[in-house]
Amino acid sequence: MTWEALVFLIFSVITLGSGALVVTTRNLFHAALYLMLSLFGVAGLFVLLTAPFLAGVEIVVYIGAIAILIIFAIMLTPQVMQIPHLRSNQWIAALVAAALFFLMLVSVLTPLAEELGVDNWSAGFTQDDPADVPADTLTTLGESLVDPDLYVLPFEVASVLLMAALVGAAMMVRPEEPEPRRSEPAPVVEPGAEQATTGGD
Amino acid sequence: MTDVLLDIGFSHDLAVLIAKLVGVVVVASFGLVWTLFGIWLERKIAGRFQDRLGPNRVGPFGVLQSLPDAVKIVLKEDIIPTGADKWVFNIAPVLSVFSVLLAWVVVPFAFGWTGSDLSIGVLYLVAVGSLGEIAVLMAGWSSNNKFALLGAFRGVAQLISYEIPMVLALLVPVLLSGSMSLQGIVQQQHIMYFIAVPMTFVIFFISSLAEMGRAPFDLLEAESELVAGYMTEYSGMKFGMFYVGEFLHAFTFSVLAAIFFLGGWKGPFAEDVPFLGLIYLMIKAMFAYFAMMWIRMTFPRVRIDQMLAFNWKFLVPLSLGNLLVVAFLWKLVPDTNAINSFGDAVVPTLVLLVANGLMAAGLLVYLRGEGLRERERVQARLVAVDPAVTAGSGD
Numbered sequence: 375m376t377w378e379a380l381v382f383l384i385f386s387v388i389t390l391g392s393g394a395l396v397v398t399t400r401n402l403f404h405a406a407l408y409l410m411l412s413l414f415g416v417a418g419l420f421v422l423l424t425a426p427f428l429a430g431v432e433i434v435v436y437i438g439a440i441a442i443l444i445i446f447a448i449m450l451t452p453q454v455m456q457i458p459h460l461r462s463n464q465w466i467a468a469l470v471a472a473a474l475f476f477l478m479l480v481s482v483l484t485p486l487a488e489e490l491g492v493d494n495w496s497a498g499f500t501q502d503d504p505a506d507v508p509a510d511t512l513t514t515l516g517e518s519l520v521d522p523d524l525y526v527l528p529f530e531v532a533s534v535l536l537m538a539a540l541v542g543a544a545m546m547v548r549p550e551e552p553e554p555r556r557s558e559p560a561p562v563v564e565p566g567a568e569q570a571t572t573g574g575d
Numbered sequence: 576m577t578d579v580l581l582d583i584g585f586s587h588d589l590a591v592l593i594a595k596l597v598g599v600v601v602v603a604s605f606g607l608v609w610t611l612f613g614i615w616l617e618r619k620i621a622g623r624f625q626d627r628l629g630p631n632r633v634g635p636f637g638v639l640q641s642l643p644d645a646v647k648i649v650l651k652e653d654i655i656p657t658g659a660d661k662w663v664f665n666i667a668p669v670l671s672v673f674s675v676l677l678a679w680v681v682v683p684f685a686f687g688w689t690g691s692d693l694s695i696g697v698l699y700l701v702a703v704g705s706l707g708e709i710a711v712l713m714a715g716w717s718s719n720n721k722f723a724l725l726g727a728f729r730g731v732a733q734l735i736s737y738e739i740p741m742v743l744a745l746l747v748p749v750l751l752s753g754s755m756s757l758q759g760i761v762q763q764q765h766i767m768y769f770i771a772v773p774m775t776f777v778i779f780f781i782s783s784l785a786e787m788g789r790a791p792f793d794l795l796e797a798e799s800e801l802v803a804g805y806m807t808e809y810s811g812m813k814f815g816m817f818y819v820g821e822f823l824h825a826f827t828f829s830v831l832a833a834i835f836f837l838g839g840w841k842g843p844f845a846e847d848v849p850f851l852g853l854i855y856l857m858i859k860a861m862f863a864y865f866a867m868m869w870i871r872m873t874f875p876r877v878r879i880d881q882m883l884a885f886n887w888k889f890l891v892p893l894s895l896g897n898l899l900v901v902a903f904l905w906k907l908v909p910d911t912n913a914i915n916s917f918g919d920a921v922v923p924t925l926v927l928l929v930a931n932g933l934m935a936a937g938l939l940v941y942l943r944g945e946g947l948r949e950r951e952r953v954q955a956r957l958v959a960v961d962p963a964v965t966a967g968s969g970d
Contacts, residue, residue, distance in 0.1 A: 377588065403716055410709060430698035438705025442731060445712055512694055512755060
């Protein structure tokens with residue numbers, strides 16, 4: 375039992391355990407919190423794989439943004455919060471889907487492992503010596519993202535997609551009626567509301 | 576430290592582990608003990624600002640005032656509201672302090688004095704900062720109190736909004752130093768980045784004020800509007816933890832401002848005598864901290880809608896434009912990797928400074944126009960309400 379194995383075990387338990395709790399807990403808010411914990415475990419696994427940048431991005435993007443948005447969505451739908459307990463009879467369907475997905479993963483990863491020259495599964499998962507990993511993964515990552523021979527096209531396509539999503543979101547929250555233009559006089563305020571608009575002193 | 580333990584006869588792994596643990600305890604304790612002193616300092620200075628004496632009873636000049644306060648807060652009754660979500664309610668304050676203390680891991684105190692010099696230091700800071708948002712949400716939701724929940728909503732909206740200009744401002748030192756590790760950023764600052772990119776510093780300063788929820792952005796605990804924001808239902812030491820977390824947040828950000836823009840531990844002889852570096856860093860951080868207090872004592876609070884509009888309609892576009900300009904100019908510098916001394920850094924610094932001056936001038940002209948237009952709008956509304964008001968009396 376090396377240190378790496380121990381830490382790996384801890385993070386695996388965190389990830390899988392809280393992942394299971396996400397789908398079994400009765401309380402939606404708790405489910406969101408468990409999801410955060412699960413993602414935190416994934417970030418820990420990234421650190422073990424000597425990919426600190428991905429770990430940081432995992433926390434910033436998933437915990438700091440997506441999970442928070444999920445919580446907002448949960449809280450802003452009052453009906454959801456008032457369901458006493460969620461009843462679900464889709465366990466069997468969920469299990470089947472999970473099993474199928476696992477089979478798919480295996481069928482994808484096995485040829486990949488053969489291509490990489492991993493004959494023995496258990497031998498393929500020994501922790502690399504950190505010295506073998508290039509020290510400056512960050513620079514490599516950044517350069518390969520904008521290298522014409524590597525990933526510049528997917529990178530740009532992703533950014534265009536995000537831009538489209540931004541514009542779409544902005545369009546969706548636009549008020550129904552266009553605001554009055556600046557040249558028009560502002561709507562007359564009720565005399566009682568003077569205090570609210572008295573600027574100056 | 577490790578060597579000493581090895582001599583006693585510990586195994587290598589265990590010795591390293593113990594040494595690291597001791598380091599963690601020292602760094603965390605430094606922050607927490609500093610808090611006791613810092614709270615006194617802040618109260619004292621706030622008192623002077625407001626023409627009071629500040630605490631002056633316990634110890635010389637009241638230095639020990641924080642100790643009885645801490646004892647009192649520990650002894651207070653701990654109330655958990657009915658219907659609260661106990662687990663979440665109890666974890667939230669811990670997470671709040673935790674997220675701030677984690678930031679100290681990457682702080683370079685002096686030459687070679689860092690908890691852990693991560694190669695992704697800046698990203699790490701942003702990541703642990705986002706844990707604080709969860710603490711706010713958890714506290715607000717688990718209190719079973721609608722005011723606390725409203726406070727949490729506002730707080731998180733503020734935090735995630737102001738994170739954007741903050742990160743965009745932090746990208747500038749990363750760009751100029753070509754490194755994401757804080758130690759590397761300090762090493763590269765032969766001339767303070769504050770001199771090269773003052774605009775970025777101001778953006779960072781404003782957004783960090785909002786990030787830590789201090790006046791004029793202290794809607795997180797707007798006493799006059801939302802009872803007490805997301806910590807309404809907290810009492811005793813749990814409230815104390817939020818308080819300590821918030822205070823430490825302020826100090827942490829002033830240290831970070833010193834590291835990113837004021838040259839960190841750099842100074843005369845700092846590389847030969849590491850302890851001097853620590854002193855320099857603290858002096859610079861105190862400058863930033865004093866400015867924060869100054870703003871806190873001077874400005875009125877901003878409404879939540881004004882605050883978010885200011886961020887999204889002004890600060891984010893400004894920081895994006897600022898980043899573009901700096902990146903473009905930096906691209907013009909022939910060989911950025913060759914800047915290894917004070918002399919090499921003079922010309923790029925001056926170029927950036929001039930560009931910043933031009934940007935700031937344009938910005939001021941724009942803001943002046945905006946102000947005039949806004950005043951006209953207010954005048955128009957006033958005239959519409961009461962025709963007796965004539966233009967020009969708005970002053």
